[in-house]
Amino acid sequence: MANSVVTVTGLRVVRGGRDVLRGVGFEIPRGSVTGLLGPSGCGKTTLMRAVVGVQLVAEGTVEVLGRPAGHPALRSRVGYATQNPAVYADLTVAECLRYFAAVLGAPAADVDRVLTEVDLADRAGQLVGSLSGGQRGRASLAVALLGSPELLVLDEPTVGLDPVLREDLWDLFHRLAAAGTTLVVSSHVMDEAARCDRLLFLREGAVLADDTPDGLRAETGQADLEQAFLRLARAAA
Amino acid sequence: MKATVTARRVLTQLRHDPRTIVMLLLVPTLLMTLLRFVFNDEHAFSRTAPALLGVFPFVIMFLVASVTTLRERTTATLERLMTMPMGKLDLILGYAIAFGAIAVVQVGIATVVSVLWLGLSVVGSVWTLLLIAVLDALLGMALGLFVSAFATSEFQAIQFMPLFVLPQFLLCGLLQPRERMGWLLEWLSDVMPLSYAVDALTRVTRSADFDGTLVRDLVVVAGCVVVALGLGAGTLRRQTA
Numbered sequence: 309m310a311n312s313v314v315t316v317t318g319l320r321v322v323r324g325g326r327d328v329l330r331g332v333g334f335e336i337p338r339g340s341v342t343g344l345l346g347p348s349g350c351g352k353t354t355l356m357r358a359v360v361g362v363q364l365v366a367e368g369t370v371e372v373l374g375r376p377a378g379h380p381a382l383r384s385r386v387g388y389a390t391q392n393p394a395v396y397a398d399l400t401v402a403e404c405l406r407y408f409a410a411v412l413g414a415p416a417a418d419v420d421r422v423l424t425e426v427d428l429a430d431r432a433g434q435l436v437g438s439l440s441g442g443q444r445g446r447a448s449l450a451v452a453l454l455g456s457p458e459l460l461v462l463d464e465p466t467v468g469l470d471p472v473l474r475e476d477l478w479d480l481f482h483r484l485a486a487a488g489t490t491l492v493v494s495s496h497v498m499d500e501a502a503r504c505d506r507l508l509f510l511r512e513g514a515v516l517a518d519d520t521p522d523g524l525r526a527e528t529g530q531a532d533l534e535q536a537f538l539r540l541a542r543a544a545a
Numbered sequence: 546m547k548a549t550v551t552a553r554r555v556l557t558q559l560r561h562d563p564r565t566i567v568m569l570l571l572v573p574t575l576l577m578t579l580l581r582f583v584f585n586d587e588h589a590f591s592r593t594a595p596a597l598l599g600v601f602p603f604v605i606m607f608l609v610a611s612v613t614t615l616r617e618r619t620t621a622t623l624e625r626l627m628t629m630p631m632g633k634l635d636l637i638l639g640y641a642i643a644f645g646a647i648a649v650v651q652v653g654i655a656t657v658v659s660v661l662w663l664g665l666s667v668v669g670s671v672w673t674l675l676l677i678a679v680l681d682a683l684l685g686m687a688l689g690l691f692v693s694a695f696a697t698s699e700f701q702a703i704q705f706m707p708l709f710v711l712p713q714f715l716l717c718g719l720l721q722p723r724e725r726m727g728w729l730l731e732w733l734s735d736v737m738p739l740s741y742a743v744d745a746l747t748r749v750t751r752s753a754d755f756d757g758t759l760v761r762d763l764v765v766v767a768g769c770v771v772v773a774l775g776l777g778a779g780t781l782r783r784q785t786a
Contacts, residue, residue, distance in 0.1 A: 323786055360628050364784045378783065383630040394621035398558045407557075410550040411631050435561060451625070 313338050313459055313490040314359055319368035321354050328354045330513040331368070336492060336506070341485045343504030344494040345537070351513045352494040353391060356461050359492065360388045373458060384412050387457035391464050393448035397437035401428060401447050404436055405454065414455035422450040425480055427473065442468045449477075460484065460491045466500065478503045498534040509537055516540045547631055551639025555613070556646070569609065569647055573601040573655040577663060587664035594665045595674070595746040596719045599681035602652050603739060604714075606682045608706055610644055610689030614777075615702045618693065627783045637778040640690060641683070648682030669749035673759075677749060680766045681742045685710070687773035688738075694780030713739035718747075738769035 312335040321329040328351045336342050344352050357363035358370050361378020370377035373385060395404050405419045423429045426446040431439065436447055449465050466474045478500075481491050485505070493504070501507055502521055509516040509524075517524055517540050521533060528536040559566055580597060584590045617623045626636060656675050659665040667674055692709055696702035716726070716734040723734045734740045745762035 362624055362628055362784055364786045378628075380630070383628060386628065388625065388628050390621040390624065392621050394625040396554070396558060396622060398561045399554070400561075403554075403557055407550065407554040408625075408629070411547060411626065411629050413630065 311338050312336060313373055314492070315369075315371040316355075316359070317369050319355070319358060319370060320366045321351070321358060321363060322366045323354065328513050329358070332510075332513070332515055333368075334508055334515060334518050336490060338490050339485050339488045340505040341481050341491045341493060341503070342506045342508060343501050344492060344508050344510060345498065345501050346496065346510035346516070348496055350510045352496075352510055353463055355510065356388075356463050356492065356494060359459075360386060360461050384414075384455055385458050387452035387454070387460045389449045389452040389460075389462045389465055391467075393444040395436050395444060395447045395451060398435065400433050400435055401439070401450075402432040404447065405450060408451045409454050412455040418454050418456075422453040425453055426450045427476060442470070442473070445469070446473075446477075456489070458489060460489055462491065462493045464494055464496070466495065466497075498537060501533040501537075507533075509540060511541055511544065514544075516544055547635040548638035548642060551631075551636055552642035552646070555640060555643035559643075559647075565609075569605065570651050570654060572605060573598075573651055574658050576601050577655050577659050581659075581663040587666070590664060591666050591750065593719065594659055594663070595667075595750040596717070596743040598652070598655060598659060598665075598674070599678050599742050599746045600714060600717070600719070600739070602648060602655070602678060602682035603685035603742070604706065604710055605651075606644060606648055606685035607689040607710055608703070610640065610686040611693040611696065611702045611705060612699065614640060614690050614693040615696055615699060619698075623781070624785075627781070633778040633781040633783075634775075636781065637690060637774055641686065641774055644686045645679075645683055648686065649679050652678040652682055665750070667750045669751075669753045669755070673749045673755065674746065677742060677745045677763065677766070680763065680770065681739070681746075683770045684738055684742060684766055684773070687770045687777065690777040691773045691780065694777065710739075713737045716740065717743040719743055738766055741765040 314336040317333045319329050319332040320327060332355065346352055354363060358365055359372060359377055372382055375382055402419060409416065409418050423432055426449050428443060428446055428450060431443060436444060439447060445468065449462065452460060452462060466477055481493060485491055506520055507524060508518050524533065524536045525531055528539045530536040530539055577594065580594060581590050652675060656678060660667060660671060688709060692705045693702055696705060716730060716737055717739045723731055723740065726734060741762040745759055748759050
């Protein structure tokens with residue numbers, strides 16, 4: 309696929325003597341929201357780390373924007389938000405964002421933009437350590453948005469958020485995708501699957517399905533994506 | 546450039562923690578004052594004080610630097626920085642600049658108080674004394690940054706202090722002249738950077754000569770700072786298992 313932003317082939321990752329990813333391969337097209345779904349421990353985070361280039365890989369290749377994952381030229385073009393908020397608890401939200409913006413070489417005005425995007429503008433002067441868990445997660449998401457990266461890798465960005473905020477963030481993801489950004493968003497909540505353009509179902513370190521939500525519904529004959537996942541999982545076992 | 550940005554970030558973090566700042570700046574001075582009254586005699590104080598003027602900041606900066614960087618390593622912020630256009634050496638230098646600035650103030654206060662009020666007599670230049678003491682603090686910081694790479698928990702990081710720092714303290718010549726130790730201990734003392742720092746501090750308080758030995762001491766300490774910072778940067782990993 310000429311237009312693919314991420315190309316993974318035969319990816320195998322071993323952690324703690326155990327195969328966490330067992331020969332995973334897929335492509336992610338530009339300007340889409342790809343949902344990475346599967347139960348806890350299925351290898352979602354490891355796969356995302358491999359795409360960002362911080363994961364030691366045993367076998368296979370991960371190519372991002374035409375270069376091997378983790379290539380120095382990619383460092384300002386890929387935004388990554390880890391599952392645990394990677395923000396400094398002893399800085400204010402604005403101080404923290406200003407620091408990461410300076411590291412990325414992003415324009416100073418970006419700080420206000422991303423704060424508005426994650427709905428934290430009114431918390432800019434507050435210490436990160438005094439934010440709620442959900443707010444801290446959004447602060448961490450805001451860092452990933454700095455510098456408008458071409459690829460956004462977001463590990464469970466909507467966890468612990470109230471439904472309204474979750475809705476807002478999904479709107480944001482689709483706006484970004486419409487503007488050409490490619491997003492990979494992980495979740496273990498199946499009801500978020502329907503919001504994605506494409507789905508990667510992951511189970512026990514292998515890709516169970518790689519399709520659009522409608523494609524999966526048609527293939528499994530299930531209207532509900534949770535049921536579709538179950539059917540695929542049973543068929544694979 | 547990325548280093549100064551990081552230094553400013555580290556100092557901003559500290560600014561939100563005023564108690565830590567006060568302790569960083571005043572604890573060595575407090576200990577020097579305590580030492581002065583332990584001896585209750587200016588002469589005896591002047592014999593031990595120069596070495597401790599280097600040792601106290603050395604110990605404190607070692608602890609602070611190792612815990613701060615360990616925190617960065619164990620939280621996801623280091624991983625995040627390593628996915629960004631941030632050089633490893635830039636990050637370590639950023640820490641070095643921030644803690645170096647604190648060390649200058651910390652040692653400055655302790656030196657001024659020791660010389661003006663506690664009766665520390667310095668035959669050589671007070672500026673040289675200050676320079677060596679700051680180098681000592683930087684050495685503690687650089688070693689702290691480096692060994693934090695080998696600690697996987699705060700418990701380990703804290704215990705690296707007695708492991709890495711106290712042997713240097715015992716062997717640096719403060720408790721017993723180094724040449725009177727057994728050959729093995731003297732040899733160990735010869736390869737420990739703190740020995741050269743304490744030697745330099747003692748020299749500058751006793752003599753006005755800026756001689757070759759003093760220059761050698763300074764070069765050894767400064768060299769160890771640079772090597773430890775380089776090794777510290779080398780222990781950062783962009784990819785982990």
